[in-house]
Amino acid sequence: xxxxxxxxxxxxxxxxxxxxxxxxxxxxxxxxxxxxxxxxxxxxxxxxxxxxxxxxxxxxxxxxxxxxxxxxxxxxxxxxxxxxxxxxxxxxxxxxxxxxxxxxxxxxxxxxxxxxxxxxxxxxxxxxxxxxxxxxxxxxxxxxxxxxxxxxxxxxxxxxxxxxxxxxxxxxxxxxxxxxxxxxxxxxxxxxxxxxxxxxxxxxxxxxxxxxxxxxxxxxxxxxxxxxxxxxxxxxxxxxxxxxxxxxxxxxxxxxxxxxxxxxxxxxxxxxxxxxxxxxxxxxxxxxxxxxxxxxxxxxxxxxxxxxxxxxxxxxxxxxxxxxxxxxxxxxxxxxxxxxxxxx
Amino acid sequence: xxxxxxxxxxxxxxxxxxxxxxxxxxxxxxxxxxxxxxxxxxxxxxxxxxxxxxxxxxxxxxxxxxxxxxxxxxxxxxxxxxxxxxxxxxxxxxxxxxxxxxxxxxxxxxxxxxxxxxxxxxxxxxxxxxxxxxxxxxxxxxxxxxxxxxxxxxxxxxxxxxxxxxxxxxxxxxxxxxxxxxxxxxxxxxxxxxxxxxxxxxxxxxxxxxxxxxxxxxxxxxxxxxxxxxxxxxxxxxxxxxxxxxxxxxxxxxxxxxxxxxxxxxxxxxxxxxxxxxxxxxxxxxxxxxxxxxxxxxxxxxxxxxxxxxxxxxxxxxxxxxxxxxxxxxxxxxxxxxxxxxxx
DNA sequence: TTGAAAGCGCTACCAG
DNA sequence: CTGGTAGCGCTTTCAA
Numbered sequence: 001x002x003x004x005x006x007x008x009x010x011x012x013x014x015x016x017x018x019x020x021x022x023x024x025x026x027x028x029x030x031x032x033x034x035x036x037x038x039x040x041x042x043x044x045x046x047x048x049x050x051x052x053x054x055x056x057x058x059x060x061x062x063x064x065x066x067x068x069x070x071x072x073x074x075x076x077x078x079x080x081x082x083x084x085x086x087x088x089x090x091x092x093x094x095x096x097x098x099x100x101x102x103x104x105x106x107x108x109x110x111x112x113x114x115x116x117x118x119x120x121x122x123x124x125x126x127x128x129x130x131x132x133x134x135x136x137x138x139x140x141x142x143x144x145x146x147x148x149x150x151x152x153x154x155x156x157x158x159x160x161x162x163x164x165x166x167x168x169x170x171x172x173x174x175x176x177x178x179x180x181x182x183x184x185x186x187x188x189x190x191x192x193x194x195x196x197x198x199x200x201x202x203x204x205x206x207x208x209x210x211x212x213x214x215x216x217x218x219x220x221x222x223x224x225x226x227x228x229x230x231x232x233x234x235x236x237x238x239x240x241x242x243x244x245x246x247x248x249x250x251x252x253x254x255x256x257x258x259x260x261x262x263x264x265x266x267x268x269x270x271x272x273x274x275x276x277x278x279x280x281x282x283x284x285x286x287x288x289x290x291x292x293x294x295x296x297x298x299x300x301x302x303x304x305x306x307x308x309x310x311x312x313x314x315x316x317x318x319x320x321x322x323x324x325x326x327x328x329x330x331x332x333x334x335x336x337x338x339x340x341x342x343x344x
Numbered sequence: 345x346x347x348x349x350x351x352x353x354x355x356x357x358x359x360x361x362x363x364x365x366x367x368x369x370x371x372x373x374x375x376x377x378x379x380x381x382x383x384x385x386x387x388x389x390x391x392x393x394x395x396x397x398x399x400x401x402x403x404x405x406x407x408x409x410x411x412x413x414x415x416x417x418x419x420x421x422x423x424x425x426x427x428x429x430x431x432x433x434x435x436x437x438x439x440x441x442x443x444x445x446x447x448x449x450x451x452x453x454x455x456x457x458x459x460x461x462x463x464x465x466x467x468x469x470x471x472x473x474x475x476x477x478x479x480x481x482x483x484x485x486x487x488x489x490x491x492x493x494x495x496x497x498x499x500x501x502x503x504x505x506x507x508x509x510x511x512x513x514x515x516x517x518x519x520x521x522x523x524x525x526x527x528x529x530x531x532x533x534x535x536x537x538x539x540x541x542x543x544x545x546x547x548x549x550x551x552x553x554x555x556x557x558x559x560x561x562x563x564x565x566x567x568x569x570x571x572x573x574x575x576x577x578x579x580x581x582x583x584x585x586x587x588x589x590x591x592x593x594x595x596x597x598x599x600x601x602x603x604x605x606x607x608x609x610x611x612x613x614x615x616x617x618x619x620x621x622x623x624x625x626x627x628x629x630x631x632x633x634x635x636x637x638x639x640x641x642x643x644x645x646x647x648x649x650x651x652x653x654x655x656x657x658x659x660x661x662x663x664x665x666x667x668x669x670x671x672x673x674x675x676x677x678x679x680x681x682x683x684x685x686x687x688x
Numbered sequence: 689t690t691g692a693a694a695g696c697g698c699t700a701c702c703a704g
Numbered sequence: 705c706t707g708g709t710a711g712c713g714c715t716t717t718c719a720a
Contacts, residue, residue, distance in 0.1 A: 001459075002697060013707045018699060026705055045459035049402065050697030052393040053712045063442075067427055079418040083411055086444035095462065098407075098442045100430035115345075115389035118439060257601065261611050268605065346713060357691045362715060370689060394713035397696045 001044045010038055021046070048095070060095040061085075061310060062119035064109050066126055067100055068222075076250075077299050078125060081147060084303025085123065092311055094120075107136060114140045121310045123147060127193050145310045147302065149193050158313060158321035160306040162299075164194050166326065168201030168246070171274050175244045176209050180272065182217065184235055184242035186228060186252055190220040198248055217242055221252075228255025229262075236263055236271065244272040301325065345388045354382055365390070392439070396462075404439040405429075405654060406463035408453050410470055411444055412566075418444075420594075421643050422469060425491060428647025429467065436655055438464075451480060458484045465654045467491060471537050489654045489665075491646065493537055502657060502665035504650040506643075508538050510670065512545030512590070515618050519588045520553050524616065526561065528579055528586035530572060530596055534564040542592055561586055565596075572599025573606075580607055580615065588616040645669065 007017040012031065020027045020035035027035075038044075052058050063085070065078050082098070089096050097119055101109045110133070113119050122144040124133055130152035137144050138155050146159040175183050185202050188195035199218070206213045217235070221227040228247065235242060236259065247253040256273060265271060305323055312319045351361040356375065364371045364379035371379075382388075396402050407429070409422050426442070433440050441463055445453045454477070457463050466488040468477055474496035481488050482499050490503040519527050529546050532539035543562070550557045561579070565571040572591065579585060580603065591597040600617060609615060649667055656663045 003699095004697075014698080015700085015708075016706055019706090022699085028705060031705085043455075043459060045456065047397075047697050048460045048462040049393045049396040050712090051699075053391075053397050053714090054697075054699040056712070058393065060441075065427070065430075076418070076420040076423060079420060079423040082442065083409070083418050083444045086409075086442060090443065090445075096442045096444075097404075098426065098430060098440045099434065100427045100440075101434075111387075112389065115387060116392045118392040254598070264610075266605075266608075266610065347715095348713075358714080359691055359693095359716085360689085363690090366715085372689060375689085391713055394696090395715075397698090398713075398715040400696070 001042050003044075003046065006035075006038060006042065006044050009042070010035060058118050058120050059093060060097050060119045061089060061307070062097045062099060062113045062122045064106060064122060064124055065098065065100045066106060067102055075126075080299040081125070081303035081306075084300035085307035086303075088304050088307035088311070094311065106133070110137060110140060110142070114142050120314050121145075123306055123310065127153075128191050129193050129196055131193075143310060143313045145306045145313070147306055151193055151196065158309060160302050160309060160323045160325070161194075162302060162325045164197040165201040165204070168198040169205045170201075171246055172202045172205035173208075175246065175272065175274065176205060176211075178244075178272075180244040181211060182214065182240070182242040182244070184217040184245045185213075185219065186231055186245060186247045186256065187218070187220050188223045188248045195220065195248065202246065223249035223252045225251055225255035225258070228252035229259045230255075232256045232259030233262065236260065236265065242271070244274070246274050345386050347388075347390065350379075350382060350386065350388050353386070354379060402462050402464050403437060404441050404463045405433060405651070406441045406443060406457045406466045408450060408466065408468055409442065409444045410450060411446055419470075424643040425469070425647035425650070428644035429651035430647075432648050432651035432655070438655065450477070454481060454484060454486070458486050464658050465489070467650055467654065471497075472535050473537050473540055475537075487654060487657045489650045489657070491650055495537055495540065502653060504646050504653060504667045504669070505538075506646060506669045508541040509545040509548070512542040513549045514545075515590055516546045516549035517552075519590065519616065519618065520549060520555075522588075522616075524588040525555060526558065526584070526586040526588075528561040528589045529557075529563065530575055530589060530591045530600065531562070531564050532567045532592050539564065539592065546590065567593035567596045569595055569599035569602070572596035573603045574599075576600045576603030577606065580604065580609065586615070588618070590618050 003014045003017055007014045010017065012035070016027065016031065017035050020032045021039060048059060052060075063082055065082075082096070086096050097113075099109045099113070110122065113122060120143070122137065122142055123146075124137070124144060125147045127133070127146055127148045127150040129150060131146075131150040134146070134150055134153045134155050134157050138157070144158070146157055147161070149159050149161045150157070172183060183202075183206075185199065187199055187202075190196050190199060199220075202218075203213055219231050221231065228249075228251070232245070232255065235245070245256060247256055253273065257267065260267060260271060260273075267273060302325055305325070309319070309321065309323065313321065347358045347361055351358045354361065356379070360371060360375065361379050364376045365383060392403060396404075407426055409418070409426075411418060426440070430440050441457075443453045443457070454466065457466060464487070466481065466486055467490075468481070468488060469491045471477070471490055471492045471494040473494060475490075475494040478490070478494055478497045478499055478501050482501070488502070490501055491505070493503050493505045494501070516527060527546075527550075529543065531543055531546075534540050534543060543564075546562075547557055563575050565575065572593075572595070576589070576599065579589070589600060591600055597617065601611065604611060604615060604617075611617060646669055649669070653663070653665065653667065657665065
């Protein structure tokens with residue numbers, strides 16, 4: 001069913017039908033009703049490609065998911081963020097185009113989006129401290145929103161981020177409040193912006209209690225199960241092991257637990273573990289230690305906000321182009337019972 | 345840069361340039377070379393929408409990701425599958441269109457893909473035993489490939505699946521070989537095809553040793569952390585607890601571990617746990633029990649196969665339309681040290 | 689081997 | 705308020 005066929009059926013011109021369907025004001029209510037009814041009856045929907053060609057707008061948003069060739073698993077965070085964005089897109093008539101690329105092909109993916117003109121805007125993930133994609137995309141001229149921030153970037157860019165610094169500060173404070181002093185930090189690679197911020201939060205909490213963090217307790221590594229395991233084995237094998245471990249990723253935390261088990265130690269007795277991961281608001285903690293969780297911090301929610309921001313930018317609506325979501329303190333699924341080290 | 349501009353630049357007609365770029369045989373080698381060079385130099389790429397409109401082919405594949413409104417987390421399996429499919433699409437010039445929908449809006453999503461004609465084919469996930477999407481899509485006439493199977497479906501459909509039955513049969517056999525007899529099964533909802541198959545594998549293994557499975561040890565539930573936790577608490581609180589637990593999902597297994605910890609029990613001593621999850625081929629097991637892992641079973645690989653199958657179907661190439669990937673025995677990340685219950 | 693021209697289905701301009 | 709018409713950028717007959 002095409003517009004022409006529908007208009008022939010109604011004895012109207014394609015012009016009028018198009019206007020009626022697209023809510024133009026110059027159509028009489030009577031014809032608009034008739035047209036709408038006929039469209040529904042015959043299951044008419046405009047051909048996206050034809051409309052895109054005519055309007056010059058693709059009505060689609062591109063998501064570029066970076067993927068490491070090294071470890072096969074896709075960061076589940078991207079899935080949740082994408083799901084949230086997808087809701088907003090479909091509500092607004094946008095399609096979502098996904099491009100999964102390894103780090104080296106990434107620039108090519110953007111360029112291809114730009115020249116093929118099949119998206120009106122982009123979402124990019126996981127920025128580094130000084131992310132080169134920002135100047136590159138500014139040059140390209142395709143609107144985009146960054147999921148995360150890039151602290152050292154000089155150019156302006158739109159972003160939606162979770163307050164990683166504060167989240168880690170509070171997680172660390174929770175452990176400090178419970179009497180822990182030797183707290184290990186198993187962080188992601190710290191050229192990534194989020195990881196740098198998490199470390200900053202950890203250090204700030206320690207500093208506020210006058211504790212100088214032991215550099216041999218802080219690690220910046222790929223967030224894999226294997227890294228979690230290996231680092232834990234070596235940490236807990238020392239003669240001065242940490243009493244608590246703060247981990248930046250759920251997958252990594254699973255490795256930490258394997259390490260703890262292999263050593264015959266018990267979670268919450270021999271050592272405590274807090275996992276942070278972005279979207280775990282539905283977490284239920286079994287220990288007697290009170291923990292805060294925050295729905296607002298959910299990655300899905302961040303995806304919704306980023307999508308809306310991008311749509312607004314594309315349509316020239318002005319609104320905020322920077323959004324920091326507070327993640328009060330979100331503890332990950334893998335967080336176990338937490339040991340009270342000493343009454344504070 | 346449009347085709348017209350490029351052809352003007354070269355003093356050729358758009359027709360010839362189009363033919364040269366698309367590999368039509370009637371173009372002379374000389375002009376083809378010239379055209380290719382100019383296209384590269386000016387960074388020309390055809391406008392996807394215009395081409396789609398002219399050819400009637402969208403050069404895009406739609407993925408419909410079902411999402412439960414109940415638990416906010418997206419099944420990571422979909423992300424991995426999607427990543428694999430994405431590789432194949434971009435190699436073949438296809439875009440990937442993602443549609444994230446809650447279960448009730450799903451039919452609408454397909455219908456919308458069909459009427460808007462913005463995809464040439466579809467991938468669908470997570471079929472139930474008698475999935476209604478199969479007859480529906482057969483009626484729609486849009487080519488599709490199912491990730492998984494639907495045992496009770498009568499109509500023909502193309503699918504790519506992992507051998508869930510065999511995987512669970514072997515996992516169960518591993519525990520039986522180690523002397524376990526009371527093995528709990530924490531399965532997904534068994535109206536889902538994969539879950540039904542997993543249970544069948546479990547039961548087959550038990551039957552082959554002449555063990556009648558205790559129905560009070562088998563559970564069919566949503567694969568959430570909370571379910572894993574609650575079921576484990578109640579299982580291990582019984583006077584006849586299982587000595588081993590076989591779990592159908594990593595997320596659920598995390599809950600199982602929380603349950604075990606809360607009871608003050610130790611993995612691999614008081615109870616053993618095997619997690620199965622599709623794509624965990626990089627798993628390293630710390631115990632002394634030999635386990636088999638299989639790269640071929642990876643979901644990412646399944647995504648690649650499904651994408652290729654769909655592209656072949658769309659282009660009328662005949663080839664297999666059913667593919668069963670063997671997952672020798674893939675143990676999940678959350679699998680802990682496994683207790684040798686009694687020498688077999 | 690090349691080119692002219694007619695669409696693909698829709699929107700948007702200009703008349704009426 | 706409604707309609708004719710000229711594109712959007714590309715492919716694809718049909719002619720040369």
